[in-house]
Amino acid sequence: MKKSQYLFKQTLSGAFCLSATLICLTLSSNAWALFSDDEARKAILDLRKSLATTQLELQNQIETLKTENAELRGKIENLEKQGEDLGSSQKTYYQDLDTRLGNFEPRTETIEGVTGTVQPGEKKAYDDALKAFQAGNLKKAEDAFSAFANKYPQSPYLPLVLYWSGNSKYANKNYAGAIAQLQALIKRYPNHPRIPAAMLTLGSSQLESGNKAAAKKTLNEIIAKYPDSDTAKDAHQLLATIK
Incomplete structure (x- = not known):
């Protein structure tokens, strides 16, 4: 083999190896980029899931507070009614007492x-x-x-x-x-x-x-x-x- 042919083959082989190396690096880079996107999507999905869970919990808490507020309002109205009834009962009592006393004194x-x-x-x-x-x-x-x-x-x-x-x-x-x-x-x-x-x-x-x-x-x-x-x-x- 002539020397010039040998050098050409060596150069071609080196170029081939370099190209292969670049191709591998490119593929590796794309794979890493693809992996990062999946992770990001997963993180976003996890975040959405967490937000949905938190929103549901907050909604449940709001509904619970509404129920407790309604119950409390009912208790307050009941207490007000009892107060009115008590006031009316006391008024009737004192009117009756006044009438009875009127039967015994001027x-x-x-x-x-x-x-x-x-x-x-x-x-x-x-x-x-x-x-x-x-x-x-x-x-x-x-x-x-x-x-x-x-x-x-x-x-x-x-x-x-x-x-x-x-x-x-x-x-x-x-x-x-x-x-x-x-x-x-x-x-x-x-x-x-x-x-x-x-x-x-x-x-x-x-x-x-x-x-x-x-x-x-x-x-x-x-x-x-x-x-x-x-x-x-x-x-x-x-x-x-x-x-």
């Missing part, structure tokens, strides 16, 4: 604008008399109202007693008694809210008793003092019947 009350001391049993006596009148038991009502006026002459219920007593006598056709009773009410309590109605019954009693002049005077007084009231309208109608 107390100050205001009845339709009239203030005075109410004695034990006084309200019941008034209620019983009024019930008798409302039931149409006029004789019993008259006796009960008279007994009340005699027993409790300073009672704040007295204006009402005189008013209903006058109406009871009028309904029982005791016109003279009704006139006396209603005039006593008007004189003693001129500003009481029952006065207009009492005057109308008084005018009716005077008319029924045959005293037309007195009836006209009373009815015209109603119209003058209470011109816009329903009582004034009734007085006008009653006047129209007087010849």
